[in-house]
Amino acid sequence: xxxxxxxxxxxxxxxxxxxxxxxxxxxxxxxxxxxxxxxxxxxxxxxxxxxxxxxxxxxxxxxxxxxxxxxxxxxxxxxxxxxxxxxxxxxxxxxxxxxxxxxxxxxxxxxxxxxxxxxxxxxxxxxxxxxxxxxxxxxxxxxxxxxxxxxxxxxxxxxxxxxxxxxxxxxxxxxxxxxxxxxxxxxxxxxxxxxxxxxxxxxxxxxxxxxxxxxxxxxxxxxxxxxxxxxxxxxxxxxxxxxxxxxxxxxxxxxxxxxxxxxxxxxxxxxxxxxxxxxxxxxxxxxxxxxxxxxxxxxxxxxxxxxxxxxxxxxxxxxxxxxxxxxxxxxxxxxxxxxxxxxxxxxxxxxxxxxxxxxxxxxxxxxxxxxxxxxxxxxxxxxxxxxxxxxxxxxxxxxxxxxxxxxxxxxxxxxxxxxxxxxxxxxxxxxxxxxxxxxxxxxxxxxxxxxxxxx
Numbered sequence: 001x002x003x004x005x006x007x008x009x010x011x012x013x014x015x016x017x018x019x020x021x022x023x024x025x026x027x028x029x030x031x032x033x034x035x036x037x038x039x040x041x042x043x044x045x046x047x048x049x050x051x052x053x054x055x056x057x058x059x060x061x062x063x064x065x066x067x068x069x070x071x072x073x074x075x076x077x078x079x080x081x082x083x084x085x086x087x088x089x090x091x092x093x094x095x096x097x098x099x100x101x102x103x104x105x106x107x108x109x110x111x112x113x114x115x116x117x118x119x120x121x122x123x124x125x126x127x128x129x130x131x132x133x134x135x136x137x138x139x140x141x142x143x144x145x146x147x148x149x150x151x152x153x154x155x156x157x158x159x160x161x162x163x164x165x166x167x168x169x170x171x172x173x174x175x176x177x178x179x180x181x182x183x184x185x186x187x188x189x190x191x192x193x194x195x196x197x198x199x200x201x202x203x204x205x206x207x208x209x210x211x212x213x214x215x216x217x218x219x220x221x222x223x224x225x226x227x228x229x230x231x232x233x234x235x236x237x238x239x240x241x242x243x244x245x246x247x248x249x250x251x252x253x254x255x256x257x258x259x260x261x262x263x264x265x266x267x268x269x270x271x272x273x274x275x276x277x278x279x280x281x282x283x284x285x286x287x288x289x290x291x292x293x294x295x296x297x298x299x300x301x302x303x304x305x306x307x308x309x310x311x312x313x314x315x316x317x318x319x320x321x322x323x324x325x326x327x328x329x330x331x332x333x334x335x336x337x338x339x340x341x342x343x344x345x346x347x348x349x350x351x352x353x354x355x356x357x358x359x360x361x362x363x364x365x366x367x368x369x370x371x372x373x374x375x376x377x378x379x380x381x382x383x384x385x386x387x388x389x390x391x392x393x394x395x396x397x398x399x400x401x402x403x404x405x406x407x408x409x410x411x412x413x414x415x416x417x418x419x420x421x422x423x424x425x426x427x428x429x430x431x432x433x434x435x436x437x438x439x440x441x442x443x444x445x446x447x448x449x450x451x452x453x454x455x
Contacts, residue, residue, distance in 0.1 A: 006317060006320055006321045006324065007314075007317045007318060007321045012318070012321070015298075015302060016295065016298045016299075016302065016322075016325070017298075018160075019157075019160060019162055019294070019297065019298035019301055019302070020291065020294035020295045020297070020298040021291075021294060022162040022163055022165070022166040022294075023157065023162055023165075023166075023293065023294040023297045023298065024290040024291040024293070024294035025166050025170075025290075026162075026165055026166045026169050026170075027286070027289075027290035027293050027294065028287065028290045029166070029169045029170050029172070029173045036176070036177050036180060039347055039348065040180055040181065040184050040185070040198065041184065041194075041195060041198055044184075044194055044195075046272045046273065046275075046276040046350055046351060046354060047125075047127045047128055047131055047272060048131060048194060048195050049275075049276045049279050049280075049348075049350065050123070050125075050128045050131070050132075050272040050275040050276050050279070051127075051128050051130075051131025051132040051134070051135055051195050052131070052132070052135050052195050052198055052199075052279075053275055053276075053278075053279040053282075054119060054122040054123055054128065054132045054275065055115075055119065055131070055132035055133065055134075055135030055136040055139065055195070055199075056135070056136075056139065057122060058107060058110070058111050058118055058136060058140075059107075059111075059136075059139055059140075059143065060257065060260065061107075061257045061258065061260075062103065062104060062107040062143060062147075063146075063150075063257075064253045064254060064256065064257030064260070065100075065103050065107075065250070065253060065254055065257065066100045066103065066104070066146075066147055066150055066151060066154075067154070067253050068246075068249050068250035068251070068252060068253030068254055068257075069096055069099045069100045069103070069151070069246065069249075069250050070096055070100065070150070070151050070154035070155060071154070071246075071249045071250075071253065071300075071380075071384060072096070072242070072245060072246025072247065072248070072249035072250050072389070073092050073093065073095065073096035073155060073158075073242065073246060074154065074155065074157065074158040074300060074301075074304075074384075075245050075246065075249060075300075075304065075384055075385070075387055075389060075450060076088075076092050076241065076242065076245055076246070076450055076451070077089050077092050077093070077155060077158035077159060077304075078158045078159075078300060078301050078303075078304025078305050078308065078385060079304045079305070079307055079308035079387070079449070079450050079451045080092070080308060080451055081158060081159045081160070081301075081304070081305055081308065082304065082305035082306065082307065082308020082309040083308045083309070083451055085451075086223070086224060086225075088238070088451075089155075089158075089159060089224055090224055090225060090226050091235040091238050092155075092238065092242060093152070093155045093224070093226045094226070094230055094231055094232075094233055094234065094235065095234060095235060095238065095239060095242045096151055096155060096242075096246075097148065097151045097152060097155075097228070097231050098231050098232055098234060100147045100148075100150075100151040101144070101147055101148060101151075101231065103147070104143045104144045104146070104147035104148075105144060107140070107143050108140050108141075108143040108144055111136050111137065111139070111140035111143070112137055112140040112141070115132075115133035115134075115136040115137040115140075116129060116130075116133045118133075118136065119132040119133045119136065121265060122265050123269075123272075123275075124269065125271075125272060128272055128275075131194075131195045132195075134195055134196045134199075135195045135196060135198065135199045136199075137199075138196050138199035138200055138203065139199040139202055139203065141203050142202060142203035142205075142206030142207070145206045145207060145209070145210040146206045146209070146210075148210060148213070148228065149168075149206075149209045149210045149212075149213040150209075152213055152217065152226070152228070153165040153168070153213065155226070156221075156224070157297060157301065158300075158301055158304070159223065159224060160301060161221075161223065161224075164216055164220075164221075168209055168212045168213065168216075169209070171208065171212070172205040172208050172209050172212075173205075175201075175204055175205045175208045176201045176202060176204065176205035177201070178201075179200060179201035179204040179205070180197065180198055180200075180201035180202075181201075182197070182201075183196070183197030183198075183200045183201060184197035184198055184201075185197075214228065241450070241452070245387065245389060245450045246389075248389035248390045248392065248393040249384060249389050249392070249393070251393050251397065252379075252389070252392055252393040252396050252397060255393070255396070255397035255400065255401065256396050256397060256400055259397075259400035259401055259404065259405055260400075262405055263404070263405065263408065263426055266405075266408055266409060266412055269412075269413075270412055270419075270422075273351065273353050273354045273357060274357060274419055274422075276350050276351075276354045276358075277350075277354045277355075277357035277358035277361060277419065278358075278361065278423070280344075280345060280348055280350070280354075280358045281358055281361045281362055281365065281423070284337075284341070284344050284362065284365075285365060288333045288336060288337055288369075289333060289369075289372070289373070289376075291329055291333075292326065292329045292330065292333065292372075292373045292376055292377065293376060293380070295322065295325055295326060295329060295377055295381065296326075296376045296377045296379075296380040296381040297380065297381065298381070299318075299319075299322045299377055299380070299381025299382050299385055300380060300381045300382075300384050300385035301385065302318060302322075302385070303315055303318055303319060303322075303381065303382055303385030303386050304385040304386070304387075306318055307385070307386060307387065307447060307448075307449060308449075308451060312444075312447050315386065315447055316441075316444055316447065319382045319386070319441050319446070320441065322377055322381060322382060323374060323377065323378065323382075323438075323441070325377070326373045326374045326376070326377035326378075327370055327373065327374060329373050330369045330370030330371065330372065330373030330374065331369075331370050333369045333373065334365075334366050334367070334369040334370060337362060337365055337366045337369065338366045341359065341362040341363070341366075342359065344362075345358050345359055345362070357419045357420075360418070360419060360420035360423075361419060361420055361423040363420065364420050364423055364424050368424070368427055368430070371430050371431070371434060372427065372430060374434055374437070375430045375433055375434055375437070378434075378437040378441070379392050379395065379396055379433075379437070382437075382441060382446065383395075383437070383440070383446055386446040386447050386448060387446075387447075387448030387449065387450040388440070388445070388446040388447075388448055391440060391446070395433045395436060395437065396433075398429075399429025399430070399432060399433050400429060402429075403428060403429040403432065404425060404426050404427070404428060404429050407425040407428065408422055408425045408426050411425050
């Protein structure tokens with residue numbers, strides 16, 4: 001009976017783990033960079049942590065836009081990968097990288113020229129604005145380099161090349177931490193620059209990543225054969241397909257990202273104590289959820305590849321099985337959170353008030369992690385991989401703007417609710433979304449072929 005709805009094949013779980021594990025390791029590394037930033041800056045107090053957290057919001061928004069563009073490209077790439085059409089994949093990568101580059105140029109100029117004005121949107125505390133502006137202006141120098149390397153590496157994920165990404169980011173982590181330590185605290189003859197020093201470390205890591213990607217692209221990678229100097233050769237025949245299937249993913253990420261930025265503004269208006277606490281919880285959440293995001297990315301690749309091969313019945317079983325895996329992952333992360341939350345918060349030198357707020361928020365996280373896990377795997381993995389990008393957009397964007405943000409504003413500024421309840425309100429859309437996701441998968445309407453034969 002169970003075999004009618006689930007896949008219990010050794011090869012299937014090996015394929016999930018072979019994609020999910022390197023991505024999980026990569027996410028650990030990326031989250032580890034953020035964690036080290038906040039731990040080091042935590043030695044300087046709440047203002048430094050808050051300044052870096054809010055100063056990173058424009059980069060976060062740009063990163064979300066890049067993820068959307070690349071994720072939209074991955075919808076096409078994964079299904080063409082199932083069909084074995086490498087030439088089309090290379091053409092999709094060109095379009096994806098070009099659009100990402102244009103976005104990064106806009107964010108670079110805006111962040112470099114107007115850092116103080118941007119920071120004033122997030123906080124009304126002058127010290128936080130000054131710290132955040134210093135961080136943002138320096139950080140913006142690495143935006144374009146990040147975009148060019150990240151777009152390429154995210155495209156490689158869709159064709160099951162994940163080891164190179166993990167390797168590059170692993171070395172980048174040590175570059176980042178070493179430069180951070182030098183310039184935050186003024187070690188080895190470097191000036192002590194505090195928050196700006198953390199940004200310098202991040203830019204140094206971006207330079208390394210870009211150089212490493214160029215070396216891999218031009219001298220090592222042979223399977224796809226994409227080259228950066230061909231980036232602006234836009235394929236007019238393929239462009240309408242890219243826009244049709246990618247715009248919903250781009251819109252999804254951008255609307256969700258804008259919602260997160262607005263949430264950051266709400267937190268900034270509540271005060272630096274709440275911002276500092278949420279920064280710590282966000283870092284912890286990123287670290288604890290890495291395997292869930294790995295499963296989600298693996299889900300997108302496997303579902304897309306299976307649909308590209310024309311095996312729709314197996315694709316349906318794949319989706320149902322991946323939801324079961326997501327539930328297990330969520331419960332495991334919830335248990336881990338319950339036991340180590342106190343020790344993690346204890347690593348930070350912040351005020352007792354901020355520590356208590358962070359503890360209360362993590363307690364909420366314990367109870368909602370299984371649901372978050374299901375939501376992530378379905379939106380990022382199953383629905384996108386299946387080409388059902390418009391429904392994913394409506395669920396993610398609608399939930400954020402129609403439920404989370406209005407409720408958070410009311411609780412924060414009208415009711416003056418406790419921090420833990422405000423934190424829960426920023427996640428409560430998932431209670432509605434999961435019901436719709438399950439219905440969508442059960443109906444099989446999520447399975448959509450996005451490839452065509454005349455390319």
